[in-house]
Amino acid sequence: MKTLRQLSLIIFAGASLNACANASYEDGETSTIFAERWNAGINNNEPPLQMQSYDANTFVIRQSLKTNFEAPFMYLLFGTEKALLIDTGAGGIDLRAFIDAQITAREKENGKPIALTVMHSHAHGDHVAADDQFQDRPNTKVVGKEPEAIAAFFGVGSWPKDIGQYDLGNRTVDIIPTPGHQDSHVMVFDRDTRLLFSGDVIYPGRLYFRCNNVQEYKASIDRVADFAATRNISWVMGAHIELSQTPGKSYNSGDSKRSNERLIELPSSVITQVQAGTNKMLSLPRVEVYDNFTLFPIPENPQGKTPPDWCAN
Numbered sequence: 001m002k003t004l005r006q007l008s009l010i011i012f013a014g015a016s017l018n019a020c021a022n023a024s025y026e027d028g029e030t031s032t033i034f035a036e037r038w039n040a041g042i043n044n045n046e047p048p049l050q051m052q053s054y055d056a057n058t059f060v061i062r063q064s065l066k067t068n069f070e071a072p073f074m075y076l077l078f079g080t081e082k083a084l085l086i087d088t089g090a091g092g093i094d095l096r097a098f099i100d101a102q103i104t105a106r107e108k109e110n111g112k113p114i115a116l117t118v119m120h121s122h123a124h125g126d127h128v129a130a131d132d133q134f135q136d137r138p139n140t141k142v143v144g145k146e147p148e149a150i151a152a153f154f155g156v157g158s159w160p161k162d163i164g165q166y167d168l169g170n171r172t173v174d175i176i177p178t179p180g181h182q183d184s185h186v187m188v189f190d191r192d193t194r195l196l197f198s199g200d201v202i203y204p205g206r207l208y209f210r211c212n213n214v215q216e217y218k219a220s221i222d223r224v225a226d227f228a229a230t231r232n233i234s235w236v237m238g239a240h241i242e243l244s245q246t247p248g249k250s251y252n253s254g255d256s257k258r259s260n261e262r263l264i265e266l267p268s269s270v271i272t273q274v275q276a277g278t279n280k281m282l283s284l285p286r287v288e289v290y291d292n293f294t295l296f297p298i299p300e301n302p303q304g305k306t307p308p309d310w311c312a313n
């Protein structure tokens with residue numbers, strides 16, 4: 001079955017929606033946390049994976065648009081005992097060798113082995129495709145993709161309302177269940193960097209959920225907003241970029257090059273913006289474009305219907 005993302009991208013390739021708010025981006029928005037721009041298919045020779053460090057123990061990896069139109073982001077966090085890989089990408093790449101090289105280098109530096117835990121923001125195909133490459137890796141645990149398996153592994157008492165924890169060795173992350181886009185979606189908060197890894201629930205792009213899942217999506221956003229209120233989150237780091245710096249412009253699956261992409265990092269204020277947007281949708285979900293994201297509810301059967309008001313009836 002196609003994912004919500006794929007479905008919508010197929011239906012709306014080429015469609016554009018007008019922004020409902022005035023954006024004030026300047027050309028060449030530059031990151032204050034990454035040295036390079038993320039590869040976006042501009043250079044024909046770009047490597048299958050691009051990695052940049054956030055700090056000495058935190059790495060951000062992007063799968064090339066040349067290998068898959070989803071061009072998903074993955075995150076690799078090191079504690080003193082364990083490494084945590086969030087997501088395995090959209091497939092067609094040797095992620096195992098890439099991650100092995102990072103861990104081996106770290107093991108040499110530390111003079112002791114580091115265990116690897118592979119988890120997922122959620123179970124859609126563009127985030128789990130290289131799981132098989134890690135199943136037989138020594139000293140490695142691949143966390144299951146069902147809510148029950150995730151809750152058991154991370155000690156989430158009552159899914160989805162409770163929050164789990166995981167210790168990487170002098171570094172603890174919180175696991176926040178956030179179903180709505182997909183049943184087993186979680187966000188990961190790193191207490192060290194105060195980064196919130198937000199998967200496909202919040203990112204600079206189309207935030208997909210079924211029209212009839214709006215309550216569940218909203219409950220997840222409320223849970224995250226409550227959590228964020230006391231955490232002083234540094235940045236919200238999602239799993240895709242689908243927005244251009246040109247206000248109102250989104251990329252679609254047919255774009256083999258994406259010039260002038262937005263940054264992957266979003267300020268923590270985006271959480272309350274998404275919350276305010278979903279609050280407005282409780283009575284009737286509709287597609288709405290905001291500066292940093294588009295709320296994109298999709299009907300169970302979208303054929304023959306057109307956004308933004310296609311959740312009606």
Ligand SMILES: [Zn+2]
Binds near residue numbers: 122124182200
């Ligand atoms: Zn997804």
